[in-house]
Amino acid sequence: MKQSSVVDLLLLLLAIALFATPAFSDLVLSKVERRIDVNSQIARVTKTLKVVNSGSESVSEFILTFPKFLGNNLAYLSVAHSEGKGKSKRSLVNLSVREADSKGIPDSISVYSVALPKPLSKGDTLTLEVVAAFTNVLQPFPEKITQGEIHLVMLQESAQYLSPYAVESQSLSIKLPNARIESYTKLENTKLQGSELKYGPYKNLQSYSYSPIVVHFESKAAFAVAENLVREIEVSHWGNVQVTEHYNVVHRGAQLRGEFSRLDFQARPNPRGASAFRHLLARLPPRAHSIYYRDDIGNISTSEMQSDSKKTELLIEPRFPLFGGWKTFFTIGYGLPLSDFLFVSEGKRFLNISFGSPILDLVTEKLIVQVVLPEGSKDISVTTPFAVKQSQEIKYSHLDIAGRPVVVLEKNNVVPDHNQHIQVYYKFSNINLLSEPLMLISGFFILFITCIIYTRADFSISKSSPTYLAKLQWDEVLATLQEVQSIIQKCLATHDKLEASLRDLSRTGDIQTCKAARKSTDSLLKDLSKELKPLLGFLQSSPSASHISPKVEELVAKEKELEEKLMAKHTTVVEGYEKKSSGRDIENRIASQQQKIIALRQEIEDLLEFIDEI
Amino acid sequence: GKPVKSKPGATRVLVSEISQRKGFHNRLFIVPQIETKKKKKSLATMAAKPIASPIPVALYPTLSVFTLAIGLVITAIFFIYEATSSRKNRSLGKELATSAVASVFLGFGSLFLLLASGVYV
Numbered sequence A: 001m002k003q004s005s006v007v008d009l010l011l012l013l014l015a016i017a018l019f020a021t022p023a024f025s026d027l028v029l030s031k032v033e034r035r036i037d038v039n040s041q042i043a044r045v046t047k048t049l050k051v052v053n054s055g056s057e058s059v060s061e062f063i064l065t066f067p068k069f070l071g072n073n074l075a076y077l078s079v080a081h082s083e084g085k086g087k088s089k090r091s092l093v094n095l096s097v098r099e100a101d102s103k104g105i106p107d108s109i110s111v112y113s114v115a116l117p118k119p120l121s122k123g124d125t126l127t128l129e130v131v132a133a134f135t136n137v138l139q140p141f142p143e144k145i146t147q148g149e150i151h152l153v154m155l156q157e158s159a160q161y162l163s164p165y166a167v168e169s170q171s172l173s174i175k176l177p178n179a180r181i182e183s184y185t186k187l188e189n190t191k192l193q194g195s196e197l198k199y200g201p202y203k204n205l206q207s208y209s210y211s212p213i214v215v216h217f218e219s220k221a222a223f224a225v226a227e228n229l230v231r232e233i234e235v236s237h238w239g240n241v242q243v244t245e246h247y248n249v250v251h252r253g254a255q256l257r258g259e260f261s262r263l264d265f266q267a268r269p270n271p272r273g274a275s276a277f278r279h280l281l282a283r284l285p286p287r288a289h290s291i292y293y294r295d296d297i298g299n300i301s302t303s304e305m306q307s308d309s310k311k312t313e314l315l316i317e318p319r320f321p322l323f324g325g326w327k328t329f330f331t332i333g334y335g336l337p338l339s340d341f342l343f344v345s346e347g348k349r350f351l352n353i354s355f356g357s358p359i360l361d362l363v364t365e366k367l368i369v370q371v372v373l374p375e376g377s378k379d380i381s382v383t384t385p386f387a388v389k390q391s392q393e394i395k396y397s398h399l400d401i402a403g404r405p406v407v408v409l410e411k412n413n414v415v416p417d418h419n420q421h422i423q424v425y426y427k428f429s430n431i432n433l434l435s436e437p438l439m440l441i442s443g444f445f446i447l448f449i450t451c452i453i454y455t456r457a458d459f460s461i462s463k464s465s466p467t468y469l470a471k472l473q474w475d476e477v478l479a480t481l482q483e484v485q486s487i488i489q490k491c492l493a494t495h496d497k498l499e500a501s502l503r504d505l506s507r508t509g510d511i512q513t514c515k516a517a518r519k520s521t522d523s524l525l526k527d528l529s530k531e532l533k534p535l536l537g538f539l540q541s542s543p544s545a546s547h548i549s550p551k552v553e554e555l556v557a558k559e560k561e562l563e564e565k566l567m568a569k570h571t572t573v574v575e576g577y578e579k580k581s582s583g584r585d586i587e588n589r590i591a592s593q594q595q596k597i598i599a600l601r602q603e604i605e606d607l608l609e610f611i612d613e614i
Numbered sequence B: 001g002k003p004v005k006s007k008p009g010a011t012r013v014l015v016s017e018i019s020q021r022k023g024f025h026n027r028l029f030i031v032p033q034i035e036t037k038k039k040k041k042s043l044a045t046m047a048a049k050p051i052a053s054p055i056p057v058a059l060y061p062t063l064s065v066f067t068l069a070i071g072l073v074i075t076a077i078f079f080i081y082e083a084t085s086s087r088k089n090r091s092l093g094k095e096l097a098t099s100a101v102a103s104v105f106l107g108f109g110s111l112f113l114l115l116a117s118g119v120y121v
Helices: A004-016 A430-456 A467-507 A511-541 A549-579 A583-612 B057-084 B092-116
Strands: A027-036 A043-053 A059-067 A074-083 A091-095 A097-099 A109-120 A125-134 A152-158 A164-177 A182-186 A192-193 A197-203 A212-218 A224-238 A240-251 A280-284 A289-296 A303-307 A312-318 A327-337 A342-345 A348-354 A365-370 A378-383 A387-394 A404-414 A421-427
Touching: A059 A074, A059 A125, A109 A348, A182 A192, A212 B057, A224 A348, A289 A312, A312 A327, A365 A387, A378 A404, A404 B092, A430 B057, A430 B092, A467 A511, A467 A549, A467 A583, A511 A549, A549 A583, B057 B092
Parallel strands: A027 A164, A224 A365
Antiparallel strands: A027 A043, A043 A125, A059 A109, A074 A091, A074 A125, A097 A109, A152 A212, A164 A197, A182 A212, A192 A197, A224 A240, A240 A327, A280 A312, A289 A327, A303 A312, A342 A348, A348 A421, A365 A404, A378 A421, A387 A404
């Protein structure tokens, strides 16, 4: 708030006045260039610092300071140093930064310590590039506006670079959006060129020099802040990575005072509502499929998607435009192909996926990323380019026995600079993939076993009731019938064999094999008729088969007749061959027999069908 | 968490620790990374092979139709056998064999059906 930052400012100036300490180690900043970009709701500061070691000892640590009201809102900080000479050979190397104890430094300053790659010896220079992103430093002023007013925000900074080292030359340039600039602090060497505000260059300043400036300007950016974002990334080795994101978005700009008039909002040619935003643009990875955009009410149809080979752009429009202080909530889900994100190296698998929200220019106050790995994953570890809070959970989902391990990563105050890739390492063997179909197979198998048990078990309550006994008898009759059927089929098969041997005879003229076949079929048929006798006897004796047994007897009789006729035919043909009479003679002799045989066969088959249907 | 030693030759990016509040517990589990002297490389050059599903995803619908059809046919054979055979003549071996084969096909068929309809189990 404006009040507390003014107090901070005064405290700072007081502290500097009281604690005017000499230079903190012997580094000197020979040139400092600062560029602040306030085109979005985040203030992005890029600093290029040329550090010279003017002392006698080598220094391996560099101290970065920010005023406390900025330091509390610092979301992202990265320091790199460029190797190579000249602007063309810039290769940036990230250095480690950590918050340091402020010994000898006033309390109203946040301190960060940068570890230099190699100690800076006497007389050496080093160029550092610092990128810092601050949220909540563009304060809306006035804090409550009506629908028709423009959105004015205020930025407080220092024209002179606050550092524990002496600064030889420095300059600051603030890039404002291409809109109205209400006012700005005018110091010496201040220039406004178009929408760029330049302060400096200032020469030869002491350490901890600070001159506050305030810039009041109109911001056209959407101050969309997600209070709460839960991102669930589910990995399935069957070929899909499913991402589901639950958003609670609020407009953190100047609050709306008074009522909202839809008529004014949609009036042409001058619509009122410049401070509101309607659209949010999300940039998803290429080949994202099955994208849905819904909330608790149902599907939200105001969305557009455009995909190409490098990205998939999703433009979503919430159910209403968002003015200051208004909230909305929604869920976005999409599926990604597995081979774009899951890799294997050195025996371990890892998932390489982006960390933050895909929506551009969205600040997230609390981000929770849950990476759900398949069941059976072991040795899970996470690598992130920045600090996150980790924990592990278990999630029970489809076809799970022990549950799936979930890695939960939490981070507060996430800005789009954090949208880098994280890696989740784990071990998994493909055999564990089989457990899912095995579960389904065993489920179906249990179903079948139940059927088998049901048909075999005897569930009747009374074992001596007449219906039960009648049922038992009928079962026996059916069994006998089936056996009779099988025997008759076997007889018919042997008849077929006999006919086949006759055909062979006509082809090859070999009488001996024919006779041998005849002999074997004779013996087979004798055996079969022996088996048939007891079955027939049973059928005749049982009372429930009374209507069937005549049919069965008829069948057996017909079969016998067929047998005899076939045997007769066989003998005539063989005799004919022995006597070497012509083919036509033989055919004439067996013609009538053949007809009878065919007729008999037909009748037998009809009877068999009838028995089948019982 | 246990501290993890960094592997030599691993090219991962640094962790910069920024805490927003006092007393913030940083339960970090992460490799304290060494600076890389080269530009940030894409992971493709790190001998990292992409993993795909054991069966091509485009085959899921076809596979599900065929395996389910075969499974249902064998189930039909099983139930026909149950219905037409009499108590005395039933053979347990035949029943178990048919039901085993049918359940294998039905199990895989239902798995591919779930995958083809988007439920990536």
